[in-house]
Every structure is written in C-alpha cells, then in structure tokens.
Amino acid sequence: MKVLIATDKPFAKVAVDGIRKEIEAAGFELALLEKYTEKAQLLDAVKDANAIIIRSDIIDAAVLDAAKELKIVVRAGAGYDNVDLDAATAHGVCVMNTPGQNSNAVAELALGMMVYAVRNFYNGTSGTELMGKKLGIHAYGNVGRNVARVAKGFGMEIYAYDAFCPKEVIEKDGITACASAEELYKTCNVVSLHIPATAETKNSINYALLKEMPKGAMLVNTARKEVINEAELLKLMEDRADFKYVTDIMPAAHAEFTEKYAGRYFSTPKKMGAQTAEANINAGIAAAQQIVGFLNDGCEKFKVNK
Numbered sequence: 001m002k003v004l005i006a007t008d009k010p011f012a013k014v015a016v017d018g019i020r021k022e023i024e025a026a027g028f029e030l031a032l033l034e035k036y037t038e039k040a041q042l043l044d045a046v047k048d049a050n051a052i053i054i055r056s057d058i059i060d061a062a063v064l065d066a067a068k069e070l071k072i073v074v075r076a077g078a079g080y081d082n083v084d085l086d087a088a089t090a091h092g093v094c095v096m097n098t099p100g101q102n103s104n105a106v107a108e109l110a111l112g113m114m115v116y117a118v119r120n121f122y123n124g125t126s127g128t129e130l131m132g133k134k135l136g137i138h139a140y141g142n143v144g145r146n147v148a149r150v151a152k153g154f155g156m157e158i159y160a161y162d163a164f165c166p167k168e169v170i171e172k173d174g175i176t177a178c179a180s181a182e183e184l185y186k187t188c189n190v191v192s193l194h195i196p197a198t199a200e201t202k203n204s205i206n207y208a209l210l211k212e213m214p215k216g217a218m219l220v221n222t223a224r225k226e227v228i229n230e231a232e233l234l235k236l237m238e239d240r241a242d243f244k245y246v247t248d249i250m251p252a253a254h255a256e257f258t259e260k261y262a263g264r265y266f267s268t269p270k271k272m273g274a275q276t277a278e279a280n281i282n283a284g285i286a287a288a289q290q291i292v293g294f295l296n297d298g299c300e301k302f303k304v305n306k
C-alpha cells in the first residue's frame with residue numbers, strides 16, 4: 001500500500017518523521033510531494049497512491065480521476081472544505097479529517113489576538129482588559145470548547161451558541177447557552193467565530209447580526225473568511241468607529257480594511273491557527289493512524305463524506 005503526503009505547505013520535519021514511523025510500522029510505503037507549484041505535479045503523484053494525507057491542498061474531481069488506486073484521503077486538520085466530498089463519494093473514496101488535534105493551537109491564537117486587540121495592537125497607548133467581559137463563542141465544537149477553557153482563566157463571562165450541540169452540553173461546562181446567534185451577538189462584547197464554512201454559514205456573519213453587538217465590540221475570526229459577508233462588515237466598520245475586527249484568515253478586501261480601519265483591524269499574514277509544532281505533529285500522526293486503521297481494519301471513525 002502506498003501512502004502519499006501531498007502538501008503545498010509542508011508539515012514540520014518532525015511530523016513527517018512521525019507519520020513515516022506509523023506508515024512503515026504497518027508495512028506500507030510512504031511517498032512525499034511537498035511545496036508543489038503546479039497542479040500537474042499533484043495529478044502525477046496521486047496516480048498510484050492508495051491513501052493521501054493533505055493539509056489545505058485541493059482535492060477535486062480532477063485529482064480523484066487521476067488517483068485510480070485511491071481509497072482514502074485524510075485532511076490533517078479540522079476544516080475539509082478543500083475536498084470535493086460529493087466527487088470523493090462518487091469515486092468510492094473515504095474522506096476523513098482529524099478533529100480536535102489542532103484545537104488548542106487555534107484557541108491560544110484566538111485569545112492571543114483578543115489580548116493584542118484590546119491592548120490597541122501594542123501601540124503604546126492604554127487599552128482594556130478581557131477580565132469580566134462577555135465572550136460569545138459562535139459554535140461549541142473542538143476549537144470553541146478550548147477557547148472556553150482558556151477564556152475561563154482570563155476571568156471572562158462566557159456564552160456560546162451552537163446550532164447542533166445540545167444546550168445541556170454547553171451548560172455542563174459552566175457556560176451560558178444562547179438560543180440563537182442573534183442572542184449571542186446582542187449579549188457579548190467579544191465574539192469568537194468557530195463555525196465551519198458550509199452552504200448555510202457562508203456570508204452569514206452580516207451587518208444585521210454584527211450591528212446588535214454592544215459598544216466597543218470585537219469580532220475574532222479564526223474560522224474561515226467565507227463565513228463573513230465582507231462588504232457588510234466593511235459597511236459596519238464604516239458606520240461604527242467603535243468596532244474591531246481581528247482575523248486569522250486574510251479577507252479579500254485586506255487592503256481596504258487596512259487603509260480605512262487602521263487601529264481597529266488586524267489580519268495574520270497567512271493562516272496561523274494550526275501552525276504550531278504540536279498541532280502539526282498531532283494532526284499528522286492522527287492522519288497516519290486513521291489511514292492504517294482504515295486500510296487494515298476498515299475503521300471509518302472520522303469519515304466526513306456519505
């Protein structure tokens with residue numbers, strides 16, 4: 001069996017070493033395609049692969065057509081909107097993610113960005129504190145739960161809304177469950193976004209929702225840029241000089257945000273949420289173990305396509 005690591009943005013070497021150990025211990029062969037610049041290189045590399053480990057790499061119908069021997073693709077990470085799930089199902093390919101492996105890394109970044117913003121981006125002026133402020137966690141999944149855990153240490157008052165997670169699960173963690181996104185935004189000084197990019201969530205963070213936030217509000221986005229209605233966010237920041245936006249996913253209109261809203265806007269230069277040695281290793285090794293479990297025992301835990 002041949003397992004391919006296809007990463008435009010490579011794993012850390014220590015993570016590749018860990019993956020290799022898992023794959024070779026199972027008697028499989030490991031191939032590596034890193035920092036490829038042309039899609040043709042990916043199409044060529046997948047030809048004889050039985051399994052592929054990816055990061056943010058695009059797996060579409062063309063890749064699946066080229067990968068005649070493919071049985072499984074594992075996205076080492078949480079979001080899997082870079083994989084065409086319907087095409088994978090049509091090709092009989094199992095798609096998995098590695099939930100939870102990078103959640104702490106993303107949560108630490110979210111809190112770090114909050115501190116950075118309330119301290120006026122460390123510009124030498126007096127800022128505010130997170131303690132006692134109301135934090136809204138929009139989606140109580142793996143990252144949202146870690147944000148809650150860390151934010152408790154800051155002494156924040158925590159609220160959460162999740163369309164699918166039962167209220168009891170949220171309240172068991174000592175967090176106030178909101179009945180709707182509207183209630184969450186109306187209540188909280190800071191909202192941290194942790195919804196996936198789906199047909200339902202795309203463009204859903206809009207003017208109507210954000211305008212309800214209290215004075216001095218801040219939106220923190222470590223989820224996906226597609227969930228934000230950018231044109232409406234720009235309009236809101238125009239209308240509300242008190243509103244801050246900090247994001248780990250650079251908006252298409254980054255130049256406009258930077259020019260018009262200096263001092264109230266920050267974006268990481270490229271997505272950094274999961275960019276830690278620990279998250280890299282955890283997600284990579286989990287991907288390798290899931291592939292071995294699937295190929296040897298048919299284990300489909302973490303399968304995300306139908």
Ligand SMILES: NC(=O)c1ccc[n+]([C@@H]2O[C@H](COP(=O)([O-])OP(=O)(O)OC[C@H]3O[C@@H](n4cnc5c(N)ncnc54)[C@H](O)[C@@H]3O)[C@@H](O)[C@H]2O)c1
Nearest residue numbers: 078079139140141142143162163164194196222223273274
């Ligand atoms: N910045 C980064 O590097 C980075 C890293 C990891 C994850 N992410 C993003 O963060 C997102 C969350 O990651 P996670 O590991 O917590 O995922 P997760 O699957 O564990 O949690 C997602 C949560 O969203 C909820 N949800 C789904 N649709 C919803 C809706 N319409 N309204 C409200 N809640 C809804 C689900 O019930 C679930 O609890 C990922 O989908 C990914 O896009 C970014």
